[in-house]
Structure formats: structure tokens, C-alpha cells
Amino acid sequence: MSAQEVTEAERPRDExxxxxxxxxxxxxxxxxxxxxxxxxxxxxxxxxEQGAHTAAEIAKRLEISPAAVSGAVRFLTETRLVIRDREPGQRRDVFRVGDEFWYDTLSRKNRAMDDLLAAANEGAAALGPDTPAGRRMAVTGDFLSYLREQLPNLITRWQAERAPR
Structure with a gap:
């Protein structure tokens, strides 16, 4: 292979x-x-490339304090956008994204949507169907109900389309 035939994987990243x-x-x-x-x-x-960094690597790359890293990874782990992990034999935590984190996140959001839907329906009833506020809440409930019904279908279709890759 000549120097000009460098593959994408071998090409250095433009940092x-x-x-x-x-x-x-x-x-x-x-x-x-x-x-x-x-x-x-x-x-x-x-x-x-690895989908993971230690706290020290994050601080260095983003030029932020260890305290800022700590607060950020606390938020990200609590919301399950990143996973706190430890490599065998290592003493430092590694923060990584899972391969299916979007799927996992949307699945959690779908459950949270149930609570919003119930609240919107309760609000529509409390505010009254003939009031502007009641109608807004009813439309919100209808929209959330639609999303709640369609999200599993979208996830299933995505998994089916992704499988051949």
C-alpha cells in the first residue's frame, strides 16, 4: 500500500x-x-475512539478543574448517559458510553412520558375542557399519548434496520 492509500482508520484525527x-x-x-x-x-x-475517558483525561482534554469533571460525571451517571467503570487491575474510574445508550435513554424517557401523560390528562380535567388552558393540556396529553404509542415502533424499526449492518 502506498502512502497515498491510507485508509480512514489509519488516517490521524484532526484534533x-x-x-x-x-x-x-x-x-x-x-x-x-x-x-x-x-x-x-x-x-x-x-x-x-474508545468511548471512554478517566476523570484526569477529561480534565486535561477540556481544560477544566477536577471539581467540574466530578459534577459533570455525577450528572451523566445519574441520568445514565455514561457508565462508571473500572478496568481490571486499575485503580481509576473510567467513564464510558454504552453502545446502546440512545436506546436505553429513550426507553427510560418512554416510562417518564407516562407520568407526564397522566399529569397532562389530570391537568386537562382540572382546568376544564372548555378553557384555553384545558385545551392546551388536552392537546399536550394527545401528543404525549401519540409519542408513547409510536416510540416502541420506532425502536423496533431502528433495531431491524440496524441488524444487517
Missing amino acids: EAVARFVERFALLMTEGGMPRMAARVFALIMAS
């Missing part, structure tokens, strides 16, 4: 481009409601 991606992805996650440091740490772990 500046990766850093820009991490910050852009983190910004989008922050705009979606995730705390800023947690979003940066999550994006960094997602962008890593």
Missing part, C-alpha cells in the same frame, strides 16, 4: 476539528437542557 465538534455538540446538548459541563464531557466521551 482541532474534533475539539470544534465536541464544543458544537456540547452547545446543542446545552441548548436542549443539559448542564454545560456535563454536555462537554458527554461530547468528549462520545468523540473518543
Whole structure:
């Protein structure tokens, strides 16, 4: 193989481009409601080849304090976006994303949606069907009910499409 025939896997990563991606992805996650440091740490772990980093590696790569890392990984582990793990024989924790974390996250959100749906239906009844607030809550309940019904179908279709890959 000549020097010009380097495969994608052998090509060195453009670390500046990766850093820009991490910050852009983190910004989008922050705009979606995730705390800023947690979003940066999550994006960094997602962008890593191993899908994992130690706290020290995170602090160094993002140029943040150990306390900031601690708070971010606490949020990410509590929300189960990352898993705290330990390599055999090592004394340091490793924070990693699971291969199916989007699926796991959506499955949890689907259960949380049940609570929101019940609250929206309760709110619609309490506010009255003939009031603007009651109608808004009824539409919210209808939308959440639709999402609740469709999410398992979407997950099943995704798994079926993904299987041949």
C-alpha cells in the first residue's frame, strides 16, 4: 500500500476539528437542557475512539478543574448517559458510553412520558375542557399519548434496520 492509500482508520484525527465538534455538540446538548459541563464531557466521551475517558483525561482534554469533571460525571451517571467503570487491575474510574445508550435513554424517557401523560390528562380535567388552558393540556396529553404509542415502533424499526449492518 502506498502512502497515498491510507485508509480512514489509519488516517490521524484532526484534533482541532474534533475539539470544534465536541464544543458544537456540547452547545446543542446545552441548548436542549443539559448542564454545560456535563454536555462537554458527554461530547468528549462520545468523540473518543474508545468511548471512554478517566476523570484526569477529561480534565486535561477540556481544560477544566477536577471539581467540574466530578459534577459533570455525577450528572451523566445519574441520568445514565455514561457508565462508571473500572478496568481490571486499575485503580481509576473510567467513564464510558454504552453502545446502546440512545436506546436505553429513550426507553427510560418512554416510562417518564407516562407520568407526564397522566399529569397532562389530570391537568386537562382540572382546568376544564372548555378553557384555553384545558385545551392546551388536552392537546399536550394527545401528543404525549401519540409519542408513547409510536416510540416502541420506532425502536423496533431502528433495531431491524440496524441488524444487517
